[in-house]
Every structure is written in structure tokens, then in C-alpha cells.
Amino acid sequence: MKSFRKELWFNVSQRRQLINITSQVEECLQESGIREGLVLCNAMHITASVFINDDESGLHQDYEDWLEKLAPEKPHSQYRHNTHEDNADAHLKRTIMGREAVVAVTDGKLDFGPWEQIFYGEFDGMRRKRILVKIIGE
Numbered sequence: 001m002k003s004f005r006k007e008l009w010f011n012v013s014q015r016r017q018l019i020n021i022t023s024q025v026e027e028c029l030q031e032s033g034i035r036e037g038l039v040l041c042n043a044m045h046i047t048a049s050v051f052i053n054d055d056e057s058g059l060h061q062d063y064e065d066w067l068e069k070l071a072p073e074k075p076h077s078q079y080r081h082n083t084h085e086d087n088a089d090a091h092l093k094r095t096i097m098g099r100e101a102v103v104a105v106t107d108g109k110l111d112f113g114p115w116e117q118i119f120y121g122e123f124d125g126m127r128r129k130r131i132l133v134k135i136i137g138e
Contacts, residue, residue, distance in 0.1 A: 004032035004135040007044070012125030015073075016093075018060050019120040021050075021131065025103075026110060028133045035108040037137015042100035044132055047090035047124035049097035055117045067093045067123075090124035097121050105137055 006028050010019060025041055041050045053059065071092035072078075079088030101118055104111040110118075120131055 001037075001136060001138060002032070002034055004028065004034060004133075006031070006133045008131045008133060010120065010122075010129050010131075012122045012127065012129050015123070015125050016064065016067075016090075017122045017125055018063065019122070020055050020117050021120050022055075022110070022117045025118050025133055029105060029108070029110065029135060032135045034105060034135050034137040037105045037135060039103045039105055039110065040100060040132075040134040040136075041103075041118055042132050042134075043094070043120065044130045045124075047087055047094055047122075048129055049094050049099065049121035049123070050101045050131060051097050051119055051121060052101045052103070052112075052116050053119065054115045055119075056115075063097075063121075067096065070096060087124040093121075093123040097123075105135070 008024050025039060043050050071089040073089045076082045076086045081088035122129060
């Protein structure tokens with residue numbers, strides 16, 4: 001069995017942003033040479049997420065609205081965590097959206113269902129962030 005590891009770095013220009021990382025993950029898969037196996041993508045920050053869904057702007061806005069209802073950013077004073085930082089809502093949003101995504105690799109390609117794409121969800125941006133891509137298989 002072979003193993004491949006790569007970090008993808010992003011300069012996130014907004015506090016909250018969804019970034020489609022499917023093409024970067026596909027590039028990692030090609031670079032790995034693995035034809036059958038699994039790809040793991042996980043956020044390396046506790047205020048960010050990796051998840052799979054549709055790349056549709058209305059859905060992305062629905063995520064923003066839904067997450068803001070569940071864990072509103074303001075007022076910052078509503079959270080006990082916000083003593084030195086103002087990102088408690090980002091920690092909660094990450095918990096809701098999940099830490100990682102796993103995708104099967106079949107015949108050298110990501111084995112997706114219809115419309116599936118991989119996203120990096122950033123909930124406390126405005127700085128450099130990274131994702132780990134780990135691929136195992138043959």
C-alpha cells in the first residue's frame with residue numbers, strides 16, 4: 001500500500017468563506033499515482049471545516065444563514081470563550097460542519113455521486129490556513 005501526504009494552503013480574505021477545493025484534491029490524487037484507495041481531507045484549524053456538497057451559490061448562502069442562526073457571531077459577549085478572541089461562533093460552526101471528508105478513489109478518480117464537490121469552510125478567516133490531504137491505496 002502507498003501513502004501520500006500534502007498540505008494545501010489558503011489565504012482566506014474573509015471571516016467566513018467556502019472554497020471549492022475539488023480540483024486541488026484531484027491534482028493531489030494525480031500526483032500520488034494511487035489508482036484505488038481513499039482520500040482524506042481535513043481542516044488543520046479548529047475554526048474550519050472540510051465537507052462535501054453541491055457547488056451552488058444559493059446553497060452556500062443557505063449555509064451562511066443557517067449557521068448564523070445556530071451560532072451567531074454577535075454579540076461576542078454571549079460566549080464564554082470570547083475572553084481573548086472573538087471566534088467562539090467559529091468553533092461551533094466547525095463542529096456542526098465537521099472536520100474532514102473521505103472520498104473513495106476508483107480507477108484513479110474521486111468516486112463522487114452526482115453534484116458532489118469538496119469544500120473548505122472557513123469560519124474565522126483573514127489569515128493563512130491549511131488543509132491536510134492524505135491518500136492511501138494502490
